[in-house]
Amino acid sequence: MHIVDGALSMPVVAASSVLAVGGMALGLRALNVDRVPAAAMLSAAFFVASLVHVPVGPTSVHLIMSGPAGLILGWAAFPALFVGLLLQTLFFGFGGLTVLGVNTLNIALPAVMVGVLARPFLMSGNLRRTAIVGGLASAGAITSTALLVALDLWLSSQAFWAAAQVILVSHISIMVIEGAIGAALVSFLRQVKPELLMAPLRATADRKTRV
Amino acid sequence: MxxxxxxxxxxxxxxxxxxxxxxxxxxxxxxxxxxxxxxxxxxxxxxxxxxxxxxxxxxxxxxxxxxxxxxxxxxxxxxxxxxxxxxxxxxxxxxxxxxxxxxxxxxxxxxxxxxxxxxxxxxxxxxxxxxxxxxxxxTLPAQGLVQALAALHMPSHLVQILALSLRYIDIIREEYARLRTAMKMRAFQLRRSWHSYRCLGYLLAMLLVRSLERSERVLAAMRCRGYDGRFPVNQPGRLxxxxxxxxxxxxxxxxxxxxxxxxxxxxxxxxxx
Incomplete structure (x- = not known):
């Protein structure tokens, strides 16, 4: 999942970086002053979630939870997930420095998209439907991320095609796990803190009077 | 900070x-x-x-x-x-x-x-x-990173998100550890099972709820100290x-x-x- 420096071709890196900067600009503009601490705190929470390792087969994978991030944060998922990736890169050495934009785009864009697509269906219908929509959104975000990674590799060099296929196949288990966890997460939020799911961060601020 | x-x-x-x-x-x-x-x-x-x-x-x-x-x-x-x-x-x-x-x-x-x-x-x-x-x-301290990025003109809201998440990652991780301990006390073990995944989903959802509530308290405290969207970061000196x-x-x-x-x-x- 973490693309490293030196694997992708310059046009792919440049185009992705430009798109990632655009996404971040949109995300930052969607945040009003009152929601900056909330975005930061949720960013930290998603970072902590990404430190959780879940056993799969003989090994373990770490969670990404980009689907729930997109559902909760909307476009603000771009800056929030970027901060997480930046910290992982700078301090753990995961992912590359020049491909930070690529990795941000690959994770945050699917998050925002599933957020936009799935949010209208979360609060209507029964709880079971909420769980199914949440699960599909979480699994869908991971699937799209894996597809984008494969696409980047394939666009960079035809020789990566086999590696791209391995990446797609190896992500099937992560899709299932993220889907299951996402379903539970979203149905819990609907019962306990529905505001988190109603609209991306902005709406809560509108409801509150400015101090 | x-x-x-x-x-x-x-x-x-x-x-x-x-x-x-x-x-x-x-x-x-x-x-x-x-x-x-x-x-x-x-x-x-x-x-x-x-x-x-x-x-x-x-x-x-x-x-x-x-x-x-x-x-x-x-x-x-x-x-x-x-x-x-x-x-x-x-x-x-x-x-x-x-x-x-x-x-x-x-x-x-x-x-x-x-x-x-x-x-x-x-x-x-x-x-x-x-x-x-x-x-x-x-090898940079967290403050150094935040200061440097602010001085290099990273957008202010992004600097704030970075600074606050750096500050709170550790606290939220402790929150996570507390919730995990509580589950362990109830005999929860993380396995390869749907039950495990569902419990983990609830745990992470609870973590998000607590994080959001904490952010509201933090915002109120910041407001008390005159926060108006600007976040003062020390200007670094000359090279x-x-x-x-x-x-x-x-x-x-x-x-x-x-x-x-x-x-x-x-x-x-x-x-x-």
Whole structure:
């Protein structure tokens, strides 16, 4: 999942970086002053979630939870997930420095998209439907991320095609796990803190009077 | 901001070198810009010889930063583990450039030298960049990183998100640990089961709820202290003579490496592509 420096071709890196900067600009503009601490705190929470390792087969994978991030944060998922990736890169050495934009785009864009697509269906219908929509959104975000990674590799060099296929196949288990966890997460939020799911961060601020 | 540094993160507890090298005396801005510039330089190097030299330069910088050997090695190897299958597959998936490109045949699949060199280039590139980054930026205190990014004109809201999440990651991780302990007390074990995944989903949802509620309290406290969207970050001082000498030294060394890597008369050094 973490693309490293030196694997992708310059046009792919440049185009992705430009798109990632655009996404971040949109995300930052969607945040009003009152929601900056909330975005930061949720960013930290998603970072902590990404430190959780879940056993799969003989090994373990770490969670990404980009689907729930997109559902909760909307476009603000771009800056929030970027901060997480930046910290992982700078301090753990995961992912590359020049491909930070690529990795941000690959994770945050699917998050925002599933957020936009799935949010209208979360609060209507029964709880079971909420769980199914949440699960599909979480699994869908991971699937799209894996597809984008494969696409980047394939666009960079035809020789990566086999590696791209391995990446797609190896992500099937992560899709299932993220889907299951996402379903539970979203149905819990609907019962306990529905505001988190109603609209991306902005709406809560509108409801509150400015101090 | 408090004196919190990233060293407090669990996975990083032993990250901070006990002794400080010369790198730790450099300005955070210089360290950020240098490691980014070095990364751009390395990804544009055309051949193995140049990359080996770049990796050596990163190793020297790591030594100058007194990076702890074992932890750094583990971290770099972890990154390499991601690359292993790429390394193994590339020779087989790169079409042969000619008969002389044939390395060996395994299970009827021909492997090419050019694919092997390609894989090696990727490994050298990523290792050089990661090492330089761990040496220059990984040794920064959290405040230094925030100050440097603010001084380098990162958008203010992004700086605030970064500063606040750096501050709260540790606290939220403790919250997570408390919830996990509570589940453990109720005999929960993380297994490969739907039950485990559902419980983990509830746990993470609870973590998000608590984080949001904490953010409301933090916002109220910040408001009390006059927060109006601006977030004062200390302005760093002028760059010192040491910073400029470091920049000059790094640029000169990189220039020398580029000369060796791109100079046609020295191609014998770089015969392998």
């Amino acid at each position: 408090s004196s919190f540094t990233l060293q407090h993160l669990p996975a990083l507890e032993a990250r901070a070198p006990t002794e400080e090298g010369i790198v730790q005396r450099l300005d955070p801005r210089m360290r950020l810009v240098a490691s980014f510039g070095f990364a751009l330089f390395v990804v544009s190097l055309p051949n193995i010889a140049g990359l080996m030299l770049a990796l050596s330069l990163a190793l020297v910088t790591g030594w100058a930063a007194r990076l702890p050997l074992l932890i750094t090695a583990r971290r770099v190897l972890l990154v390499d583990a991601f690359l292993i299958f790429l390394l193994l597959m590339l020779p087989f998936t790169t079409p042969l450039a000619g008969p002389s490109d044939h390395m060996l045949t395994l299970w009827g699949q021909p492997a090419s030298w050019s694919g092997l060199w390609h894989a090696l280039r990727i490994v050298l590139t990523s290792n050089a960049v990661v090492l330089m980054m761990l040496a220059l930026v990984g 010192s003579r040491l910073d400029w000498s470091f920049a000059a030294g790094l640029t000169a060394t990189c220039g020398l490496i580029a000369l060796l890597a791109f100079e046609p008369d020295l191609r014998w050094l770089a015969e392998v592509h």
